[in-house]
Amino acid sequence: DMANNLKDYGSFIPGYRPGERTASYLEQVMARITYVGAGFLAIIAIIPTIVATAMDIPFLIASFYGGTGLLIVVSVALDLVQKIDSHLVMRNYTGLLEADSGQ
Numbered sequence: 001d002m003a004n005n006l007k008d009y010g011s012f013i014p015g016y017r018p019g020e021r022t023a024s025y026l027e028q029v030m031a032r033i034t035y036v037g038a039g040f041l042a043i044i045a046i047i048p049t050i051v052a053t054a055m056d057i058p059f060l061i062a063s064f065y066g067g068t069g070l071l072i073v074v075s076v077a078l079d080l081v082q083k084i085d086s087h088l089v090m091r092n093y094t095g096l097l098e099a100d101s102g103q
Contacts, residue, residue, distance in 0.1 A: 044067060
């Protein structure tokens with residue numbers, strides 16, 4: 001599907017002919033990305049157990065700071081940074097628009 005979209009828009013991946021080869025290449029890339037992401041999530045899920053065992057901390061406390069909670073905190077922090085950035089950009093654009101309309 002993505003290979004057809006690339007072909008329809010006249011785009012291509014250097015070194016790969018549009019069509020079947022591009023689709024095959026994109027499937028390989030997506031599989032690699034999926035495996036790396038799955039490995040990362042597995043490591044994140046195991047961190048509380050490793051911390052609880054290595055530091056002799058109760059599992060309840062270790063699980064509070066790791067695993068799913070960690071993913072949620074990082075996701076919220078990234079979303080917050082993105083919103084702050086967009087507000088700063090909008091503030092700069094309104095300043096430019098006001099300066100332009102005053103001439």
